[in-house]
Every structure is written in C-alpha cells, then in structure tokens.
Amino acid sequence: MRIVSFDAFRSLGIPGVHYLKPEQYLNHLPLLETADWVIYPEYWQVNALYYGLKARLFPSIASYHIGHDKIEQTRVFQLVCPHNVPDTRILENSPENAERLWDELCTPFVAKDPRSSEGRGVFLIEERAQWKQYCAQSPVLYVQERLPIDRDLRLVLIGDKVMAGYWRLQSANGFHNNIAQGGTLDFAPQPAAAVELVERVARQLGIDHGGFDVAMVGSHPYIIEYNRLFGNHGLVEQGIRIGDMIYAHLLSESRPERTPPSHGPGRWTRKAS
Numbered sequence: 001m002r003i004v005s006f007d008a009f010r011s012l013g014i015p016g017v018h019y020l021k022p023e024q025y026l027n028h029l030p031l032l033e034t035a036d037w038v039i040y041p042e043y044w045q046v047n048a049l050y051y052g053l054k055a056r057l058f059p060s061i062a063s064y065h066i067g068h069d070k071i072e073q074t075r076v077f078q079l080v081c082p083h084n085v086p087d088t089r090i091l092e093n094s095p096e097n098a099e100r101l102w103d104e105l106c107t108p109f110v111a112k113d114p115r116s117s118e119g120r121g122v123f124l125i126e127e128r129a130q131w132k133q134y135c136a137q138s139p140v141l142y143v144q145e146r147l148p149i150d151r152d153l154r155l156v157l158i159g160d161k162v163m164a165g166y167w168r169l170q171s172a173n174g175f176h177n178n179i180a181q182g183g184t185l186d187f188a189p190q191p192a193a194a195v196e197l198v199e200r201v202a203r204q205l206g207i208d209h210g211g212f213d214v215a216m217v218g219s220h221p222y223i224i225e226y227n228r229l230f231g232n233h234g235l236v237e238q239g240i241r242i243g244d245m246i247y248a249h250l251l252s253e254s255r256p257e258r259t260p261p262s263h264g265p266g267r268w269t270r271k272a273s
Contacts, residue, residue: 001254004032007040010229013243014039014250025049037250043068058250059228062206067228071114071142077223081201086215086222087145098135101143102128110144147222153190153214154234155198158242159249160208162198165190166234185234194221208249 005011006022018035020028022042032038038055046064049055057064066073077085089105091097111134113121124146125131135141155165167186194214201223202208211230215222235242 001037001251002035003037003039003250004028004035005039006042006045010040011243013241014247029053036254039246039250058246059209060206063209063228066205066207067210067226069114070112070225071140073226074142076205077201077226080204081197081223084197084201084220084222086147086224089141089143091141093135093138093141097141098131101141102131105143108146110146111138112142112144113138114140114142147215147217149215149217151186152224153194153212153216154230155190155195155212155214156230156235156242157198157202157207157210157212158245159252160199160203162190162195163242163245164235164238164240165195166238168234185237187238191216191219191221193219197221197223209246 001016003011003014003017005014005017005019006025008019011017011019017039018031020031022045025032025041025045025048032049032053032055036056037058038049039058041049041057043064046057046061050057050061059067066076071090074085074088074090078088089101091101108124108126111123111125111131115121123130123134125134125143150170151167153165153167155162157163167188167190168183169186171183194216198212198214202210202212207226209228211227213224213227215224232242
C-alpha cells in the first residue's frame with residue numbers, strides 16, 4: 001500500500017509511509033497521483049488534493065470540514081443529535097445581541113472562540129465585566145450552558161470505532177478539563193452510552209479520525225466538541241500507539257488501484273531541449 005504523509009509525527013508507526021513537506025506538494029504530483037492514501041495534509045491542501053487530484057484522504061474530507069470550526073460543528077451536532085448537545089446560542093456579535101444574551105442567559109455560562117484549542121478561548125462567564133471583555137474580542141457570540149460536571153471524556157476514534165479513551169479531571173486552577181490547562185488524567189472505564197453516541201454520530205457524518213470530548217450528566221452523554229487533531233499525552237500514558245490502528249483502517253478501506261489523472265505540461269513548463 002502506497003501512503004504519502006504530510007505529517008511525520010502523526011505518521012509514526014504506520015508502515016511504508018513516504019513523507020512530503022506540505023509546501024512542496026506541487027513538486028511531487030506523480031507520487032501523489034499513484035498513492036493509495038494521502039494522509040494528514042494541511043487544511044489548506046485539502047480541497048486541491050480531494051477535488052483536484054481525487055486523492056483518497058485520511059482523515060476523511062468530513063473530518064476536515066466538520067472539525068475546522070467549532071460553530072459549524074456545533075450546528076451539525078444540533079441537527080444529528082440535538083438531545084446530546086449542550087444548550088447553545090450562536091449570534092452575530094452586535095451590541096443588541098450581546099445585551100439580549102446577557103438578559104436571557106443564567107450565569108455562569110460558557111463563551112467560546114470558534115477556532116481555539118487546548119482549552120484556550122473558552123471562558124467561564126460569571127460577571128458582566130467578563131461578558132463585555134468576551135464580546136469585545138470575539139467575532140461571533142458563541143455561548144453554551146455550563147454543565148454540572150467536574151470532568152469529561154476524551155474518546156479517540158479511528159475508522160468507525162472508539163479505539164481509546166480516558167477521563168480528564170478539572171484543573172485546580174479553574175473550570176477547564178484540558179490537560180494543557182492543568183487537567184489530570186483518569187483511566188476509569190468509559191461509559192458505553194458515550195462510546196455508542198460517538199460511534200453513531202461519526203458514522204452518520206463520515207468522520208473517521210479525531211478526539212471527541214464528551215460530558216456525562218448522570219447517565220446522559222453530551223458532545224462538547226470534536227477535534228480532528230488531538231494530543232497524544234493520554235494515549236502515551238496508557239502505552240497506546242495508534243499507528244497500527246490507522247494502518248489497519250487504511251488497509252480495510254483500500255480500493256482497487258485507480259488510474260491517475262493525466263496532466264499535460266504546465267503553462268510555464270520549459271520544453272525539453
């Protein structure tokens with residue numbers, strides 16, 4: 001199986017990978033055209049590779065598009081699993097909408113930046129001054145109810161199965177559970193309801209790689225967000241290496257050899273002398 005990767009670190013443990021630097025991809029079209037899989041391209045490469053070259057991508061095109069923006073993914077989750085999403089409001093950032101939300105919402109609530117990660121850009125709003133500060137810097141008003149939890153789950157999906165998971169306990173420094181923000185790990189078993197929800201939603205949406213953050217309120221799971229790329233700290237602590245899992249998934253999804261597209265000489269290509 002011929003695999004081209006644009007991320008050397010995330011390709012560790014996957015056999016037979018040929019690594020390319022993302023910015024050099026146009027210089028290696030024959031290699032890309034004959035690859036069975038192109039894995040871990042940068043987001044800016046995805047449309048060119050998928051639509052222009054008809055490359056087989058991992059993570060999937062849905063994993064890229066849905067995982068790129070928290071607001072867009074929240075709207076998707078509200079559609080496909082509305083009872084498993086925290087109550088969320090998304091409005092244009094205007095003085096009128098800011099005042100409306102402050103009047104309608106009960107504090108404390110959570111406000112988010114749409115493209116943050118590792119707990120950055122996630123704010124607990126308890127006072128009006130905090131709300132004004134958030135409104136002054138966020139392009140969109142994106143707020144959620146604060147769930148009554150002191151931990152959440154990170155469930156790692158490869159293919160259509162949750163392959164690993166762990167709990168993240170709340171940081172002593174605040175309400176964040178993210179490891180990067182001081183959260184701690186707990187390897188107690190993951191509730192079946194959370195695993196079943198993630199697998200069902202991923203299959204429906206065509207997501208085949210990522211970390212799902214899930215909160216349990218009693219026995220009821222809520223999807224907080226989905227991360228196409230995720231930290232490996234919790235997996236390393238358990239001695240889990242996902243390279244073999246990814247390779248097995250790619251192998252199971254491989255299709256018969258395709259005929260690569262034919263490209264004529266480029267517009268500025270110098271003819272051979």
